[in-house]
Amino acid sequence: MAAGRFSTSIKGSDADFEYTCTQCEGYHIREEAVKYCPECEEYLCTKCTNQHGQRKAFISHKLIDTDATKRGNMVTIATKCRYHPNRDIEMYCGTHDMVYCAKCIAKEHRSCNDVSEIEDMHTSLVDQQEVQRLQNQTRNIQERLIAIDRKTQKNIDSIEQQRDDVLAKIEDIERSFIEHIRKLKHGAIGALNKNYTSEKENLQYNINMMANSKKEIETVSSQLQTVTSIEAGQQFVQMKLIQQTVNDAEKLVEEREATGSKALCFTENTDLKTSILTAKTLGHVNTVTENDRQTARRIYKVKSKKEINIKMQNDRRACYIIDVCQLQDGTIILADGDNRKIKRLDMNYNIKDHCGLGDYPYGICCTGQNEVAVKMSNNKVQFISVGSSFSKLREITVAFGYLSGMVYCPGELWISTGSGVNVYSTSGTLLKTVSKDIYGQNIFKSATRHMAVSGETVIVTDCSDGAVCLGRDYTVQRELWDKRLVNTLGVSVSSDGTVFLSGYDSHNIVMFDKNGKCLGQLVAKDTSLQKPTALHYDDKRSCLISTCASSDKVIIFDISD
Numbered sequence: 001m002a003a004g005r006f007s008t009s010i011k012g013s014d015a016d017f018e019y020t021c022t023q024c025e026g027y028h029i030r031e032e033a034v035k036y037c038p039e040c041e042e043y044l045c046t047k048c049t050n051q052h053g054q055r056k057a058f059i060s061h062k063l064i065d066t067d068a069t070k071r072g073n074m075v076t077i078a079t080k081c082r083y084h085p086n087r088d089i090e091m092y093c094g095t096h097d098m099v100y101c102a103k104c105i106a107k108e109h110r111s112c113n114d115v116s117e118i119e120d121m122h123t124s125l126v127d128q129q130e131v132q133r134l135q136n137q138t139r140n141i142q143e144r145l146i147a148i149d150r151k152t153q154k155n156i157d158s159i160e161q162q163r164d165d166v167l168a169k170i171e172d173i174e175r176s177f178i179e180h181i182r183k184l185k186h187g188a189i190g191a192l193n194k195n196y197t198s199e200k201e202n203l204q205y206n207i208n209m210m211a212n213s214k215k216e217i218e219t220v221s222s223q224l225q226t227v228t229s230i231e232a233g234q235q236f237v238q239m240k241l242i243q244q245t246v247n248d249a250e251k252l253v254e255e256r257e258a259t260g261s262k263a264l265c266f267t268e269n270t271d272l273k274t275s276i277l278t279a280k281t282l283g284h285v286n287t288v289t290e291n292d293r294q295t296a297r298r299i300y301k302v303k304s305k306k307e308i309n310i311k312m313q314n315d316r317r318a319c320y321i322i323d324v325c326q327l328q329d330g331t332i333i334l335a336d337g338d339n340r341k342i343k344r345l346d347m348n349y350n351i352k353d354h355c356g357l358g359d360y361p362y363g364i365c366c367t368g369q370n371e372v373a374v375k376m377s378n379n380k381v382q383f384i385s386v387g388s389s390f391s392k393l394r395e396i397t398v399a400f401g402y403l404s405g406m407v408y409c410p411g412e413l414w415i416s417t418g419s420g421v422n423v424y425s426t427s428g429t430l431l432k433t434v435s436k437d438i439y440g441q442n443i444f445k446s447a448t449r450h451m452a453v454s455g456e457t458v459i460v461t462d463c464s465d466g467a468v469c470l471g472r473d474y475t476v477q478r479e480l481w482d483k484r485l486v487n488t489l490g491v492s493v494s495s496d497g498t499v500f501l502s503g504y505d506s507h508n509i510v511m512f513d514k515n516g517k518c519l520g521q522l523v524a525k526d527t528s529l530q531k532p533t534a535l536h537y538d539d540k541r542s543c544l545i546s547t548c549a550s551s552d553k554v555i556i557f558d559i560s561d
Contacts, residue, residue: 019066021045035063062119079237082244089237092116095387099240111391118233131227134242138221141249145214148256149207155261156203163196166266166285173268191475192266192285198473199262199287206256213249220245251369255410259455262287287456287471298496300511300522300544300559307528308349311552315339321547321554322404323364323450324536325372327386332538332545333372334554335364342374344386349556355390357382363406363415363450367426375406375415381428396428404489404533407451407458409472414458416448421460423474434474443468443476450534454493454514461488467501469516478516485510490535490546500544502532509535509546509557528555 019033022042033043037052039061044052052058079089081101091105092098094114105115167189174185220242227238266285311319320338327333332345337360346352363375367383371393374382379401385391398415405416412431413424420435420443437443445464452459457477461467466481466488480499490502490509497514500522507529511519522544523529531549538545542560 019043021048023048033066036066037061037063079234079241082241089241090118092118092121092236092240095389095391096385097240097387098244099237108393109391113389118237121233121236128228130239131224134239134246135221135224137246138217138224138242141246141253142214142217142221144253144257145210145217145249148253149210149214151261152203152207152210152256156200159196159199159203159262159264162264163192166192166264169266169268188266188285192264195285195287195473196264199264203262209252210256213252216245217249247369298494298498299519300494300498302523303558303560305528305555305557307553307555308345309552310334310336310343310345310351310554312339312343312351312354318550319552320550321534322362323406323534324545324547325364325366326536326538326540327366327372328369330538330540331386332536333364333386334547335361335374337361338550342372342384342390344390349554353389355384355392360402362402362404365406365408365413367408367413373406373408373413373426375401377402381406381413381415381424396424396426398422398424398428403447403449405449405451405460407453409453409458414451414460416451416460418447420444421448421451421458421470432474434470437476443470449489450491452491452493452499454497454499459491459493459499461491461501463487463489463504467491467499480512480516480518482510482512482518484508484521490532492535492537492544494537495539500535500537502529502535502546504531504533504549507532509544522559523557 017030017032019036021031021033021044024031024045031045031047034046035044035049036042037044037058040058043066044063049063052061052063081087081089081104084101084103087101087103089099089101091100091102092115093100093105093109093112094116095112096109099118100109109115170185170188170192223238223242227235230238264285264287310321315336317338319336321334322337323335325333330347332349334343334345336343340358340360341354341356342361342364343354344352357374357376359380360377361374362377365373367373370386372384372386374384375398376382379398380395381398382395383393385393398413399422400415400417403416403418407414411426413426415422415424417433417435420433422430423432423434424430435443444460444462447463449461449463451461456472458470459467459480460470464487465483465485466479468479469477471477480501484506485501485503485508486506487504488501489504490500492500494500498519499512499514500509501512502509507525508521509523509529509532511522513519529546529548530551532546533549534547536545542558544557544559546555546557548555
């Protein structure tokens with residue numbers, strides 16, 4: 001390190017400086033140093049500091065206060081951005097409580113209010129207890145990742161055996177029927193293999209995701225061993241980045257833990273012998289989850305209901321809540337079409353705040369722990385971060401934005417097209433259009449509208465007397481119909497798999513179990529339930545939320561045990 005202490009041989013003032021300017025010393029002039037350049041290894045006075053920053057060769061050098069050099073045991077490291085690896089982390093966004101590079105801030109955080117440079121922040125060394133807490137959290141997530149890895153591998157082995165069992169059953173049925181059944185056999189095996197391949201690939205993909213996450217956790221676990229030996233500002237950066245990695249791993253683990261194991265099942269067509277000549281399928285191959293098989297069926301009843309006024313003072317028109325979604329922490333968000341905004345409710349269902357959209361929203365769904373996507377009439381899907389305030393993020397272009405209906409499956413957005421459903425990646429790539437079955441027949445009776453997700457199933461209403469249940473392979477799993485429903489729009493699913501459908505013109509709500517059996521009406525024609533539009537089951541409070549066309553009120557049905 002360049003000399004910077006006071007020397008009695010240097011001409012100048014008798015003042016005793018702790019650090020003197022290295023460059024001035026060369027001219028036998030003693031000036032107090034105010035900055036230090038780690039790259040040049042020189043102390044600089046005020047004048048030399050200004051000159052240093054004006055020279056092209058030195059313009060990129062990062063100068064530090066001389067006080068920082070007192071901590072000789074602290075290590076200064078340049079941490080790279082996880083999104084832009086060629087850039088250093090320099091900024092902190094208070095809105096999202098995370099550190100980023102300048103490019104991240106410019107692209108994704110322009111609307112955030114609390115943004116500052118790391119070097120301008122008054123940070124302190126991390127408390128050892130906080131390091132220990134994060135170490136414990138890291139070890140815990142490592143153990144959970146390993147457990148899920150083992151469980152997933154075991155699941156692959158089990159569905160391979162189940163695949164063999166189903167194949168054997170298909171062969172037994174074939175031998176008992178005439179030549180026509182042999183032709184149907186190939187269709188059933190094809191469906192089985194497609195389902196098996198798809199599920200195995202998905203499970204293998206999950207293993208790969210877990211492997212990547214384990215590597216990241218191992219890396220941050222190592223970083224935690226040395227975090228106390230680095231400079232305070234860098235400790236702040238490292239701890240935030242490590243926390244983000246752990247949060248991402250926890251989110252991944254929670255998604256996998258909630259999904260449960262997959263199982264291949266085959267359901268024989270019991271009427272096949274009498275209807276063999278008109279049969280179109282040998283049976284149905286589908287996948288069920290462990291959670292689906294273990295959950296007992298419930299018959300819900302309305303214990304009470306209340307109406308919540310959700311009109312705001314600055315609303316220019318009557319409210320039209322076209323859709324509802326819920327974040328993982330229980331926060332309810334409403335898409336108010338006629339007032340062109342989304343509204344956040346607090347835990348008592350009172351309006352907390354809102355976000356103006358500038359266009360008419362036709363659907364909303366949760367796409368992350370603190371993120372929602374809003375389908376707009378201008379054929380855009382706007383992603384919005386939900387923190388202490390709303391913050392608009394990226395947007396993608398889709399078709400049929402002016403029709404209600406959108407739902408999120410992991411990695412995919414399913415969007416109503418009227419005649420069917422378009423499936424997009426979250427980056428805006430059209431992956432699939434679903435409107436006809438393998439025989440070229442229309443899947444839906446009428447225009448598609450609202451959707452809901454239940455495990456690996458997407459339930460689509462179609463303005464008729466029910467809804468259609470599609471698998472993640474885009475094939476029909478079952479249909480939900482009841483003549484008491486007229487112009488079905490709203491759909492939601494409870495935590496035990498019960499499906500609720502609302503009739504826009506029949507002013508009622510009908511229930512179905514997870515196998516498609518109608519369980520009767522939850523709400524018969526009700527004077528307060530006029531033209532129900534959207535439904536949402538709030539599993540945090542065991543309530544069913546219903547919105548109505550052009551209404552300033554939202555109806556909350558208490559259906560708890």
